[in-house]
Structure formats: structure tokens, C-alpha cells
Amino acid sequence: MDRRRTGTLMGTLVTKLKQISLLWLEGFREACCFHRVITYCLRSRELAIRTGQCFLLNGFFFLGSIFILRSFIIPTLQWILPDGCPHISPEESCSSGGILRFHSFLRFGLVQLFYVFWFYPLYIFSFILNTIWYNDIAKYGFFAIEMGYSGTKSFSQNNLPAEQNTTDRDGKATDFEGVMIGIAEQVYSILLLSFFFLEVYVTGFIPYIGKALNFLLLSWMYAYYCFEYKWNFSGLSLDKRLDFFESNWAFFAGFGGPCVLAIFLYSPLVSYGVMAILYPLFVMTATGTEADKLITSQRKKWKGAGFGRIPIFVSADYLSMKVLSLFPVDARHQQVQSTKAL
Structure with missing residues (x-):
């Protein structure tokens, strides 16, 4: 009897793991649908220009500067200010140890000046511009996606349907109360993701499982970042987007996987440059992904079976609410109460 029960539990576990893997792969595949980017850029000249600017700033200037530093500037400094004594045989000892230490110190100082007066200002400048872009x-x-659905030739931000200008798709009125709720949701969202990022950083120091856990949490974080733009423009309320995200954690873990690879494969500065180039592509693939339909179609194959909701943001939510409680402004509006069906 126990053996039969164990066999049934193992069979159920294997089935669940298979379903989770398939949903993870579905999310990973959707993140890599870069052909959509070409389609969207062909539909929107503004989109093509902004994407090109991101590639130019982060690829040509930022990564190009790193390449010049490592391939030309540092080797040139090492040639001018060598580490060892030239023209001596192995038997002879170098008597100019002080000069070599001075060379090393001077070379290090010149490289740091390059960072201070070029890399760090360029990093800050690119970070600000990237955020806007x-x-x-x-x-x-x-x-561009809406234009594809409507089949119209031209579409701009000023041509939104009239009903979308007055109410969003969840029926949230854009009166003063609605504006305050929107501001409160944005403040809460910023706090939530900031504390979640801190949580991600801390998990990286956990022995043995820290790297794997760090990768998983970063995948969720970047997936949420990518989809948040779409959810904002479509008017999906904060509580609904969090519920949808945490209820379909396997799909979003897969979607965020490709976004995180650059962070683990390269040094911090290079990974920032690579990620700055790839991130807008993932934002566009997320915008074109109909996650709800994909997940529903998968669950139909499994007769609606789900994996349960994982409270991914529970710690970040707790800390965010503690911070918000320090500002007893009614504008924060029991907003976060409704959100707090977490």
C-alpha cells in the first residue's frame, strides 16, 4: 500500500516537473522571439530610431570604450611603464624595484583616471538616457502592436481611443482619485522592486545554493521589469499584475532567463553594456507576448492543472508596507490594501 502510494506521489511529482519545465521553456522561447522586434520597428519609425540610439550609445560608445581600454590603452601603458626589467638575463637580478613599483602605481592611477573622467560619467549619462529611452x-x-491589430497605417500616442483616454481597461477613472491611486501604485511598485533587488543581492552570498537562487530571483525581477511597461500601458491594476505574475511563476522564470545570462557571463561593466543593448529587445518581446493566452492553452492540455501561487514578493511587500506606514498620507489610499491580497 505504501509502495503504491509512493509510486503515485512520484508519478504526480514527475508530471508536475514536466509541466513546469514546459511552461519555463515557453517563457524562455517567448523572450527570444526577436523577429518581432524587426516587425515592430518596420511599423514605427520612432521605435526604430529609439532602438538604434540604444544600440549606438550602449554598443558603440560604452562597450566600444571598454574594448579600447582593454585592447589599446592598457597594453600601451604596460609597454610604456613595464612590469619587469628589460634586457636582463634570468641570472641577473633587477635592481630597479622601486621604479617598477612606481610604474605599477602610475599605470593604475592613469587607468583609474580613465574610469573617473570617462567611464563613470558615461555610465551615469547612459543610465539616465536608457531609462527615458x-x-x-x-x-x-x-x-506598433496596436497598429498591427487594427490594421491602420499610422498610429501615435496621441491617437489612443477616446474611451482609453478617459478610463483604462479595468474601468479606473482618470479623475483626481484615480490619479492619486495611480501615483500610490507607482510609489509602491518602486519600493517593492527596490527591496526585491536588495533581496536578490543578499541571496547571492548564501553558500552552495546562492548562485542558483540568485539566478532565479533575477530572472523573476527582469521578467517583471519587462512586462511592467505593457501592464502600465494596458491599464492592468497592480494587484492583478502581481497575482498573475506569482500564479504563473514558471513562465516568468523562463522569460527572465535570457535576460540574466549576460550578468553571469561577463564582468559587471561589460554585462551592463550588453544588458543595456538587449533589455529593450526583451521589453518589446514582452509587449508582444500574450502570456495569458499561452498559459491558458498550456493548462488546457493539463486539464487546467496549476502549480499554486508562490509569494515571490512577500518579503519586499512587507518592507514596502513598513516604509509606507511612515507616511500617513491618505493618498497612498488603501491602494496598497487592495494590492495586499498577496
């Missing part, structure tokens, strides 16, 4: 890319990408 990513929002534009998501906006133009969303409009």
Missing part, C-alpha cells in the same frame, strides 16, 4: 521603446512598441 526604454519607456519610449515600450510606448512605441505598444502602439
